[in-house]
Ligand code: SF4
């Protein structure tokens with residue numbers, strides 16, 4: 001079973017819920033965890049991973065560099081739709097963080113003054129936790145290919161399932177509906193969608209639900225911070241209109257930030273807190289799907 005915890009919107013408690021679910025499920029199952037938010041990974045913080053067992057460079061991007069053949073003709077300026085080329089001190093230079101490595105500049109250059117080279121997009125990180133193996137990723141600043149990085153993470157976790165190190169995979173997806181989230185959903189069995197009772201969360205819930213549907217992945221809904229906005233019924237109405245089952249309502253709980261700063265899953269930091277009790281109920285539901 002491969003379950004993706006996604007929300008569309010950031011800050012709704014996705015990693016808090018994922019960390020606690022993994023903590024609970026790992027008591028009876030071998031769980032492989034994926035932190036699929038390569039731009040802002042944080043699951044390792046909840047699991048208190050201080051040292052990685054393995055860190056691998058991930059190279060899927062290309063970049064351009066201007067060499068000494070340049071005659072400063074300026075033909076490459078218009079070829080670069082990313083506006084990565086600029087002139088300074090009588091010659092052309094490339095802003096590496098804007099360059100997508102498309103090689104359009106190289107094609108128009110009359111004197112072969114542009115070299116295209118492989119560049120590091122980020123890093124894959126593997127850690128052993130008391131909850132089972134964790135694969136995380138970190139995208140380098142300004143680099144593309146976050147989706148490919150997540151795909152690599154999934155290959156590693158699926159290998160753990162193949163060799164018996166894990167039985168199930170739980171994925172903590174990034175916010176939004178971009179490449180990373182698409183890669184997270186790809187081939188998954190179920191999407192656990194997290195929303196909070198606010199208009200902005202509703203807007204993002206609609207997008208992530210539509211994305212999961214597009215890929216034919218069944219979704220279940222968890223409302224987090226339930227009760228913070230009692231007059232707002234948008235999430236419930238959307239769930240009803242779309243036949244989206246609400247499996248849990250987690251109340252607002254002041255233990256959550258304390259558990260994060262203690263680098264512990266909430267259900268361990270404060271097992272009897274209102275949110276922990278509800279997450280334990282969710283874990284029982286999830287066990288029914290495994
Ligand atoms: S490789 Fe593409 S993005 Fe990079 S400088 Fe050349 S044209 Fe611009």
Ligand code: SF4
Pocket residue numbers: 066069070071072073074075076077092108109110111112113114
């Ligand atoms: S097209 Fe080639 S020669 Fe002309 S400015 Fe660009 S890099 Fe230099």
